[in-house]
Amino acid sequence: MDFTNFNTNQGLRDRFQEEGELPSRIHPALADSWTRSRDYGINPYLDSAPFVTSDPGDQREEILLEVAKSCFSYFGKLLVISDCALALSNSAGVIIHLEGLSNQTIKRLTDKHNFLVGGNWHEKAAGTNAIGMAISERNNILLQGGEHYSYGFHPYSCAAAPMFDRSSGEIIGVVDASTFTGYLNLHSLGWVAATARLIEAEFNKRLVGQRPCQTPTGKVSRHYLQSGPPGRDLDGVIGNSPVFLQARETARKVAKTGLSVLLTGETGTGKEIFARLIHQHSSRCRGPFVAVNCGALPGELVYSELFGYTEGAFTGASRRGLPGRFEQAGGGTILLDEIGDAPHEVQVGLLRVLEEKVVHRLGSARPVPVDVRVLGATSKDLAALAGEGRFREDLYFRLAGIKIKIPPLRERREDIPLLARHFLAEAGAGTGRCPDIDQAALQALIEYPWPGNVREIKNLMERLAALVEDPLINLAALERWGPLSPGPKAPQAEKDRLLGAVREAGGNISRAASLMGINRTTVYRRMKKYGLKI
Numbered sequence: 393m394d395f396t397n398f399n400t401n402q403g404l405r406d407r408f409q410e411e412g413e414l415p416s417r418i419h420p421a422l423a424d425s426w427t428r429s430r431d432y433g434i435n436p437y438l439d440s441a442p443f444v445t446s447d448p449g450d451q452r453e454e455i456l457l458e459v460a461k462s463c464f465s466y467f468g469k470l471l472v473i474s475d476c477a478l479a480l481s482n483s484a485g486v487i488i489h490l491e492g493l494s495n496q497t498i499k500r501l502t503d504k505h506n507f508l509v510g511g512n513w514h515e516k517a518a519g520t521n522a523i524g525m526a527i528s529e530r531n532n533i534l535l536q537g538g539e540h541y542s543y544g545f546h547p548y549s550c551a552a553a554p555m556f557d558r559s560s561g562e563i564i565g566v567v568d569a570s571t572f573t574g575y576l577n578l579h580s581l582g583w584v585a586a587t588a589r590l591i592e593a594e595f596n597k598r599l600v601g602q603r604p605c606q607t608p609t610g611k612v613s614r615h616y617l618q619s620g621p622p623g624r625d626l627d628g629v630i631g632n633s634p635v636f637l638q639a640r641e642t643a644r645k646v647a648k649t650g651l652s653v654l655l656t657g658e659t660g661t662g663k664e665i666f667a668r669l670i671h672q673h674s675s676r677c678r679g680p681f682v683a684v685n686c687g688a689l690p691g692e693l694v695y696s697e698l699f700g701y702t703e704g705a706f707t708g709a710s711r712r713g714l715p716g717r718f719e720q721a722g723g724g725t726i727l728l729d730e731i732g733d734a735p736h737e738v739q740v741g742l743l744r745v746l747e748e749k750v751v752h753r754l755g756s757a758r759p760v761p762v763d764v765r766v767l768g769a770t771s772k773d774l775a776a777l778a779g780e781g782r783f784r785e786d787l788y789f790r791l792a793g794i795k796i797k798i799p800p801l802r803e804r805r806e807d808i809p810l811l812a813r814h815f816l817a818e819a820g821a822g823t824g825r826c827p828d829i830d831q832a833a834l835q836a837l838i839e840y841p842w843p844g845n846v847r848e849i850k851n852l853m854e855r856l857a858a859l860v861e862d863p864l865i866n867l868a869a870l871e872r873w874g875p876l877s878p879g880p881k882a883p884q885a886e887k888d889r890l891l892g893a894v895r896e897a898g899g900n901i902s903r904a905a906s907l908m909g910i911n912r913t914t915v916y917r918r919m920k921k922y923g924l925k926i
Contacts, residue, residue, distance in 0.1 A: 395534040395551060395581055396817070398422045402538035402546070409436055420828045420864055421529055422520070422539060428528070429519035429541040439544025440504065441511040441518040444486055452557070452599075453482050456565050457489060459594045463587050464491045476576070477502055478587070479568045481523050485514030488565075501572040505545065513568075521545060522552035526566045530554060532585065536575060549575045553588035558596045567591065630814055633804035639796055640669070646794045647673035652746065654731075654791050655769040657798030660847030663769040664727060666798055671725040676765055679724025684717050686738070687730030694738050698728075701754035718751050721764045731791065732772035732783060739784045742766075746790045766791070801842040801849065808838050808849065815850045816865075819857035827857060829865045835914075836870055848875075887922045890915070894924075 398419045405426075407415055414423045460480045477498055480489040487509050493499045502508055515524035519541030525533045536549040550570035554563050567588040569576065631637065646653055647670040655663040664683055671681045689697055700716030718726060728734070734742065745751055746766060750759035768791045777783035801808065812829060820827055829837070842848055852874050860869045890904075894915075897903035905912045919925070 395532040395553075395585075396421065396529065397534045398536075398539050400539045405538040405541075405546075417863065421525070425515060425520040425525050425528065426541055428515055432516050432519070434515075434519035434541055436519075436542055437544055438519065438542040441506045441513050443506055443510045444512045452564060452595075453488070455598055456480075456482070456555075456591070456595055459598065460489055460565075460567075460591050463590050463594075464489060476569045476571045477507060478584075479507065479523070479570065480591075481513060481566045481568065483527070483563045483565055485512060485517065485523050485527055485566070487511045487513065487523075498572055507570060518542065518545075522550035522570070523566050523568045526552035526554045526568075527563055530563065534576070534581065548572050551576050551581050551584045553584050555588050555592040555595065557599070558592075559599070564592075564595060630810050631804060631807040632810065633799075633806050635799045636804045636807060639666070639798055642794075642796050643669050644673050646670065646796070648675075649794075650765065651793035652765075652791050653767045653794045653796060654774070655767065655796050655798060656774075657769075657771065658800045658845055659771050660845035661798040661800055662846050663771075663798055664729060666796065667725070667727040667767045667769060670767060671765075674725065674765065676724050680721050681725050681727070682717050682721035683727040683729060685729040687733035694735055695741060696754045698738060699741050699751040699753055700760075702756045715760075716751060716753065718745060718762045718764055719760060721762075723763055725765045725767060727767045727769060729769045730771065731768040732770040732774055732777055736784075739787050743784065743787045743790065746787075768792075801845045805838050808842075809834050811846060811849050812837055812853055815853035816857055819854040827860060827863055827865055830867075832867045833865055833870050836867055840875070887918075887924075890918050890922065891924065894919075 396419075398421075400418055400422060404415045404418055407413070408426055414427070418426075457480070464478060464480065475495060475498060477490060477492045479487045479491075481487050487507070490502070490507075490509055493502060505511075507513075512518065513521055513523040515521070515528055518524060520535070521540055522533045522535040525535065532551070532553045534549075534551045538546050540546055540548075548570060550568055552566050552568040554566050556562065557564050567584055569581075569584045631640070643653075643666050653667075653670060655666055657663055667683070668681060671677060684698065686694060696714075696716065698716050698718060700714055700719060728742070731742075741751065745762060745764075748759070749763065750761050752759055774783055774788050774792070778785040778788040801811075809829075812834065816827060816829065837849070844851070855873055856865055856869060859873050862869070893904040894901070901912050901915050905915045
C-alpha cells in the first residue's frame with residue numbers, strides 16, 4: 393500500500409496562483425502536475441469535471457468493467473462506512489463505474505462535481521486530481537485538499553491506484569476513492585490498493601490465451617508478492633530487465649515443484665528475497681519460512697543451530713534440549729544462506745535431511761522426521777569448491793536440483809532508476825518527505841558499478857533520504873553523501889569498461905550503449921574523451 397503523499401498546504405497553492413512561480417518546497421511530481429494544468433488552460437476555480445459520452449468499444453475496457461463490478465460490490469459497501477465514493481475510470485480518466493452513493497450528502501456532492509459515470513477526470517480536463525495524476529505518474533496517488541489544482545475541489549481528498557496490462561505495461565484503468573467530508577484514513581487507502589490489485593490480477597488472467605505471450609519492453613514493470621503499486625509481486629523484487637525477468641519467472645515456475653533450489657549470485661543481489669518468492673508461490677506458503685546464514689554462525693554452533701541438541705549435549709546447553717531450525721521450519725521452507733561456508737559435519741547432516749528426511753540432534757542417535765523444503769544460496773562457486781574437495785560433491789548435486797543465478801546490478805542497469813526511486817520513497821515515508829532524483833544524478837547512478845548491488849543502492853537511498861533536505865536530489869548530493877566520488881583509478885576503469893562494451897557489441901554503438909545502460913550520445917562523448925575509434 394505505497395501511496396505518493398505530497399504533504400502540501402493551501403498556502404503553497406495560493407502562492408503558485410498569485411505569483412505564478414512554483415515554491416521550492418513542493419514535490420516535483422505535484423509541481424509538474426500544477427504546471428501542466430496551467431498549461432492546459434484549466435480554470436483554477438473549476439468545480440465540475442466535463443462530461444463525455446464513453447462508449448467502450450474496446451474489448452479490454454469491457455473486460456475491465458465486468459471484472460470490476462464484483463470487486464466494487466464488496467469494497468463499495470465497506471467504503472460507505474468512511475463516507476467515500478469508489479470510482480473506476482478507464483485509461484483516459486473517464487469514470488465508467490461508481491459505488492457508494494447511498495449517502496445522500498455524498499450523492500449531492502458527486503452530482504455537483506460530476507464525479508459520476510461519464511465524468512472526465514484526466515488532468516487535461518479537470519487539472520490536478522488523483523485519477524489524472526495516477527495516469528500521468530503511473531503510481532498510487534494520495535491527494536488532499538489544497539493539492540488539487542482547482543479551488544473547487546480543495547475541500548476533498550482522494551486516493552487513486554492505476555492498474556496495468558502486465559503484457560504491455562499500459563494503464564488499463566484507475567481505482568479511486570474520494571471523500572467529501574474530510575481526510576481518507578489508512579483503511580480506505582488499503583481498500584483502494586486491494587481493489588486495484590484484485591481487478592488487475594483478474595483482468596490479466598482473463599486476457600491469457602487471447603494474445604501471444606510477450607516480454608515487456610521499455611515499460612515500467614515492478615514485481616512484488618504482497619499487494620502494492622502496480623504489477624508488483626514481492627516487496628523488494630523490482631525489475632524490468634530481461635535477465636532479471638528470466639530469473640524471476642524461473643523462480644515462480646520452480647516454486648510449484650518440490651525440487652531443491654540453489655540460488656547463486658553476488659552479495660547483495662537479493663537471494664533471500666528470491667527464496668521468499670519461491671516459498672510464497674509454493675504449496676508450503678502457509679508454513680514457516682526460516683532463513684539461516686551459515687556463514688554468520690560460529691563453526692561450533694552451526695550443527696546445533698540447524699539440527700538441534702539434547703540435554704547435556706555441550707556446556708551451557710538447555711536442560712530440556714532445543715529443536716533446530718529444520719524442525720522449526722516443519723511444513724514450510726528453510727533457506728541455507730552462504731551454504732558454501734557450512735562445515736563438513738554439517739554437510740553430512742544436510743545430505744541426510746535431503747535423502748532420508750530426518751535430522752539427528754546433537755547428542756542423540758534417534759532420528760527426528762522433518763518435512764521441509766530446502767533452498768540453498770551462495771555467492772561462491774560451489775561446483776569449483778566441490779571439484780577442489782572443499783564441498784561434498786554429492787550434496788552439491790542434491791542441492792542444485794535447479795540453479796537460479798540472480799544477476800548483479802551492473803548487468804541490469806535499466807532497473808537502477810526503478811530501484812532508486814522505490815527505496816527513496818520507502819525511506820522518505822519514514823521522514824514524512826518524498827524526495828526525487830534529477831536526471832543527471834540518475835545517470836550517475838546508472839553508470840556507477842554497484843559492487844554491493846541492490847543492498848548498496850538501498851543503503852544509499854536511505855542515507856540520502858535522511859541527510860538531503862532538498863526535494864530534488866542532485867549530482868552534488870550524490871558526490872557528498874554517496875560512493876560516487878571518482879577515485880584515482882576511475883578514468884581507467886571507465887575506459888576499460890567502454891572498450892569492453894564496444895568490443896562485445898562488435899563495434900555497434902547502439903548495442904554498446906545498451907550493454908552499459910547509457911545512451912549512444914554518451915558512448916560517443918566518452919570515446920572522444922579517451923581518443924578511441926571504432
